[in-house]
Amino acid sequence: MSVTEVVGIRSDSQDSFEDAIRKGIEEAKAVKSTDRIRGAWVARRKLEVENGVVTGYCVHMLVSVVAPRAVPDAQRDVTVRQTLSACG
Numbered sequence: 598m599s600v601t602e603v604v605g606i607r608s609d610s611q612d613s614f615e616d617a618i619r620k621g622i623e624e625a626k627a628v629k630s631t632d633r634i635r636g637a638w639v640a641r642r643k644l645e646v647e648n649g650v651v652t653g654y655c656v657h658m659l660v661s662v663v664a665p666r667a668v669p670d671a672q673r674d675v676t677v678r679q680t681l682s683a684c685g
Contacts, residue, residue, distance in 0.1 A: 603661055604662060606657070618639065633664075639657070
């Protein structure tokens with residue numbers, strides 16, 4: 598059995614949704630100081646448009662991080678943090 602913490606991440610890119618997702622995963626690694634990321638769910642996507650031209654891509658993701666085994670079961674806690682406010 599593993600315990601997973603879910604971290605909400607908002608990420609932007611001027612290039613593509615894929616780039617915004619990649620940046621979000623990198624941000625999650627930096628925030629959690631870990632390579633124990635096991636998956637991500639893109640909860641929302643938004644295009645930023647100016648004068649009819651796409652100028653940016655925004656994603657809100659929920660990233661799953663497996664808790665380290667060194668923590669005793671009794672002290673493990675599943676925390677859900679969601680930052681799903683509108684991109685902007």
